[in-house]
Amino acid sequence: MIHILSNQETKEILSKLNEQFGIQKILGRLIKIGKERIFLFNGDFSDEQIKNLEKIVFIEKIGIYVGAIFLPTGEIRLSIEGTQIFKDQITKNIFEINEEKFGNWMQGEELDIQTGLKGIIVIKYKNNFLGCGKASENKIGNFIPKSRRLRSKNIIK
Amino acid sequence: MKTKIQPKPEFMQKMKKLLDQADFEKYEKIIQEPLLNSIRCNTLKISPEELKIKLEKKGWKISQPLKNYPEVMVVENELQPGELGRSMEHLLGYYYIQELASMLPAIALLAPPLDIDSNYSFSLLSQKRSAPKPNELILDLCASPGSKTSQIASQINNTGTIIANDVKIERIKILASNLERCGVADEIITREDGVAFCEKLKEQGLKFDKILLDAPCSGEGTMRSSPKTCLMWNPNTIKSLSKLQKKLFQRAFEILKEGGEMVYSTCTHAPEENEEVVDFALKEFKDKIKIEKINLPVKCREGVVEWENKKYDERVKFCARIYPQDNNSEGFFIAKFKKLK
Numbered sequence: 001m002i003h004i005l006s007n008q009e010t011k012e013i014l015s016k017l018n019e020q021f022g023i024q025k026i027l028g029r030l031i032k033i034g035k036e037r038i039f040l041f042n043g044d045f046s047d048e049q050i051k052n053l054e055k056i057v058f059i060e061k062i063g064i065y066v067g068a069i070f071l072p073t074g075e076i077r078l079s080i081e082g083t084q085i086f087k088d089q090i091t092k093n094i095f096e097i098n099e100e101k102f103g104n105w106m107q108g109e110e111l112d113i114q115t116g117l118k119g120i121i122v123i124k125y126k127n128n129f130l131g132c133g134k135a136s137e138n139k140i141g142n143f144i145p146k147s148r149r150l151r152s153k154n155i156i157k
Numbered sequence: 158m159k160t161k162i163q164p165k166p167e168f169m170q171k172m173k174k175l176l177d178q179a180d181f182e183k184y185e186k187i188i189q190e191p192l193l194n195s196i197r198c199n200t201l202k203i204s205p206e207e208l209k210i211k212l213e214k215k216g217w218k219i220s221q222p223l224k225n226y227p228e229v230m231v232v233e234n235e236l237q238p239g240e241l242g243r244s245m246e247h248l249l250g251y252y253y254i255q256e257l258a259s260m261l262p263a264i265a266l267l268a269p270p271l272d273i274d275s276n277y278s279f280s281l282l283s284q285k286r287s288a289p290k291p292n293e294l295i296l297d298l299c300a301s302p303g304s305k306t307s308q309i310a311s312q313i314n315n316t317g318t319i320i321a322n323d324v325k326i327e328r329i330k331i332l333a334s335n336l337e338r339c340g341v342a343d344e345i346i347t348r349e350d351g352v353a354f355c356e357k358l359k360e361q362g363l364k365f366d367k368i369l370l371d372a373p374c375s376g377e378g379t380m381r382s383s384p385k386t387c388l389m390w391n392p393n394t395i396k397s398l399s400k401l402q403k404k405l406f407q408r409a410f411e412i413l414k415e416g417g418e419m420v421y422s423t424c425t426h427a428p429e430e431n432e433e434v435v436d437f438a439l440k441e442f443k444d445k446i447k448i449e450k451i452n453l454p455v456k457c458r459e460g461v462v463e464w465e466n467k468k469y470d471e472r473v474k475f476c477a478r479i480y481p482q483d484n485n486s487e488g489f490f491i492a493k494f495k496k497l498k
Binding site: 028040041042043044045049050052053056057058059060061062063064065079080081084085106128130147148149150151152 | 202243245248249250292294315316317318319320322329333334336337338340341342343344345346347348349354357358360361363
């Protein structure tokens with residue numbers, strides 16, 4: 001079920017994104033599909049046009065998946081594309097990994113590393129934004145979906 | 158070791174009729190050769206300059222064969238099977254693996270029109286890119302796997318709205334996943350039979366500035382990448398596809414705005430699926446339709462005006478045929494139209 005977020009709902013999401021990552025602006029409309037998944041739509045099709053279209057055809061998806069509400073804590077977990085879209089605004093809870101860890105991360109592995117951070121954090125390697133992980137005391141949990149994982153570290157040169 | 162492509166004799170007879178002897182020999186030879194490792198830089202995420210640097214650091218030798226289209230790249234090295242799709246740059250959506258000829262329909266859709274009275278030849282034209290018009294409503298009617306949708310989104314820089322439709326759920330999943338990886342944010346993905354989709358939209362009065370109809374086809378042009386096409390090739394399928402293509406064209410053109418533009422393309426050589434469909438459209442829409450000359454950055458041939466005792470409208474010569482032997486690519490057919498009223 002597609003739900004175009006109202007201004008108030010968008011403000012609430014923005015407030016969370018600001019609190020977690022320092023994000024101050026959302027360029028586009030937010031849409032929720034299901035309970036958790038948040039999409040960003042940049043098209044200029046109006047809300048009414050979307051609703052009218054939905055009446056006659058089956059809409060599979062609108063815009064780009066930018067993140068999900070991490071249900072245990074209510075935090076927002078940005079997707080790879082979410083972190084890439086907001087990369088210029090992310091100022092908080094961001095952790096840069098080295099080349100070796102980058103390979104591990106892209107293979108979907110948990111990283112044994114102390115970040116000094118807790119909760120959902122953005123992972124980057126150089127200028128590549130790599131989605132979010134969940135930091136605890138000595139490790140970062142990995143959310144890279146299977147379809148986006150590297151099969152072999154040898155591919156990174 | 159590449160599998161030898163063994164097209165059916167009946168198919169090769171048809172190709173012989175389309176080409177002269179020297180050309181046919183070149184065609185026979187090129188279809189046995191592997192395709193170039195072509196990719197398209199996804200400018201929604203990275204510039205061609207930055208991507209080239211990243212890929213060259215991996216040891217890949219990159220060429221950019223199309224003047225004025227720096228995003229079109231060829232990896233010159235010999236690669237392991239699947240290597241292009243397994244790289245970190247691909248997983249992060251910095252490039253899309255796309256055959257050169259398959260990039261042409263989207264280029265045609267967004268290219269400025271050529272003066273139809275100008276002295277024109279289908280050879281390497283000096284290509285000028287036009288600035289994309291913002292806020293247009295664009296339909297990609299048979300969109301999966303999303304190569305052309307993501308290319309359009311990239312060219313219009315995520316402005317406007319693209320409705321990307323396809324009919325089967327398995328194909329929709331691939332489409333959605335590719336568009337996500339490419340960072341496409343201005344699209345609405347719908348699942349509906351193409352003809353029914355257009356009929357429903359017509360009823361609602363929704364019309365488009367631009368439509369890409371990259372129609373389902375017999376895929377004769379894709380034998381180099383998909384040798385199984387040779388086995389599946391069948392003249393009866395071509396006949397039924399031709400019927401479907403005409404229906405799709407008719408319905409799609411009805412939901413194009415006045416002044417709007419539509420590109421019809423297939424990855425096949427069969428005139429029944431190409432010029433015959435265009436001929437049908439010109440007869441069906443008479444003074445409402447204008448066929449446009451296309452400005453493409455590769456060698457193209459004119460459409461055929463006669464095929465197996467059928468004479469088509471002379472204007473079908475403005476269609477572009479892309480043969481594998483001309484550009485070391487796959488085969489394609491592209492025609493562009495404007496709705497006059």
